[in-house]
Amino acid sequence: MQKPEVKTKRVTIEDVARVAGISKSTASRALNSKGSMTPQTRATVRRVARRLGFEANAHAQCLANGRSNNTIGFFSPDLDLSVGTRKMQDIQHLLGERGYVVPIHAFGYRQPYALINQAQLLADLRRQRPRALVCNNSNLREAAARAELLRYCDDGGLAVCYDWPLEVPCDMVVFDREDATYCATRHLLELGHRRLGFFINATYGAEGPDGTEPHRAGFLRALREWNIEPREEWMFPTTTFMQVEKGGVGLASLFLALRERPTGMCIVNDAAALTFMGEVGRAGLHVPHDVSVIGHDNTMMARHGPRQLSSVTHPVLPIACSVVEMLDSRLNGRYDGEPRKEVLRCELVVRDSTAPPREA
Amino acid sequence: MQKPEVKTKRVTIEDVARVAGISKSTASRALNSKGSMTPQTRATVRRVARRLGFEANAHAQCLANGRSNNTIGFFSPDLDLSVGTRKMQDIQHLLGERGYVVPIHAFGYRQPYALINQAQLLADLRRQRPRALVCNNSNLREAAARAELLRYCDDGGLAVCYDWPLEVPCDMVVFDREDATYCATRHLLELGHRRLGFFINATYGAEGPDGTEPHRAGFLRALREWNIEPREEWMFPTTTFMQVEKGGVGLASLFLALRERPTGMCIVNDAAALTFMGEVGRAGLHVPHDVSVIGHDNTMMARHGPRQLSSVTHPVLPIACSVVEMLDSRLNGRYDGEPRKEVLRCELVVRDSTAPPREA
């Protein structure tokens, strides 16, 4: 009683060996370019393998080898539509060039982070026994998830983390977010703004190791340097929209409802900044005359979109290169020392969404 | 001579069994909730496993089971910053809710597709023996890659493809792109435009099964219905920028250099449409008075950005739901018949980037 799809038996290395008239051992060596043997034999085995359509079972190989040799797990709680994904693209690509397969274990914004069991997912990934791990830990919220990562490292697993400082004994590339928002805010202050608002979307709102959200910290530091007291009602509430653009829409309505408004807005994320500009513009306000806006990340849309947006850069490619270089040096044994940490910073890009305030 | 990191031997199910004082077989059953046994025993085994930090080796399980039970491979030649990724988010999420782990094998835009060996990557994925495969085949260009997919299906592998019609015997959800661009173009025609331009970025330019690119085909069909001859110089050359926004910038400079310009532009991709609007706006043209613009996908930025953009929707969630439903019904044996095919369509969303042409 066969099922409609006759699941033909998979061809194994044993089949290849039999047809080629040699042993499994030799077949394996021929296929993996190991040991020495007659070029003759090697060629025959390969030909037979091709003809039979042999494909080594990756699981059996991993089991025999102890560790999968060329797959690197990529873990990221984020799969955004912006710089986060761009970094993943770059890292995956650079690693791909070096011969690695890098499946991405990421999670989009369909639901609040709280509902995703990050620890479980990391554990699942670890059970795959990848050769190494690349981990974007910027939204690795649960302590349990961090514990999983720590455990992976303690077990001798090779990992490189990026984007966020974390107390894990592995190489790390961090982007100085505090500094980024500080730079953005300072730009507004230097233009003469004294009434400043701040907004961040929840998807960017992970907390730093010291318990404070770094973007907010950078904003407050700049204000402190200028001896300005932050105004409660201008520290706009973090929204939990999974689509950051919606955050900008909500922000605009709060802003417009205000009796007394800031003259400058520091918004952590270009997309949110652009939708904010769109909404207040349609409400009759003029940017930058009525309100200056500075975003974060310096995306393509900030540069070339319908309205240009001042922003601070997010060093996507440098971060990716550093991650890959660190990983590669470990994989090749070029480096075998203490965990390294590299910090990368933003640059300010001024465009016409920021100008001195009207009253100045 | 031990290496600095003493790679402690991994704890196996054998260790668990030994400590718990029972056999491997029983330990396995206890951990996997199979067979029947004293609640006592089961509890003991689980406790021991937890205490020892046992984690089943996924490869060994797959090998023993014949097929990995809960990982579904997700293959996509794209990892964009728009609807493509949004669909992946949704599919991954919906599948995750059903208990599956869905690592994404995708490839970003760092380089032209030509340089990526899709066939090799698909073969690698297949060697992982996933429970099933979800495949976004919209940029599955190489015949070799298609052959790999076909082979996977022929070998009895379970797959669901989406986004693009392909001659593969598996369930399929396709978005009618020809129709989408037809609708967008018709909107311009109905407004009275007769001089129409068309632009598509290479990343969207895969060809349909009949050898024509469907968006272009939809554009031409609309023109034909209105008895309008397409003008060579207004069929703007497809650019190969990996970042679609740049496509809009290049398009703008070509457009501005034209002696005689179209009054309406049909642009396949909102991001490109928005950067186009930005660039021509800064060159002194007014949208929609000097030129009407309609995009594709109806993204958040089209709705809430600095300039609102008419667009046609891309049914992200419906596509994702259909894909998951089809897959789920097969996995659960609720359906076991012939390959199914579902076609989804766009809706037109009119905003203020389109208006009747000046001369009308």
Add this chain to the structure above:
DNA sequence: CTGAAAGCGCTTACAG
């Protein structure tokens, strides 16, 4: 250069 054998870590009939 090549082959027989052991082993990777699990699961699952098959006996008891």
Add this chain to the structure above:
DNA sequence: CTGAAAGCGCTTACAG
């Protein structure tokens, strides 16, 4: 309810 044994498909010392 539980255990001994076979087997999943490969690789790699170890002999020859």
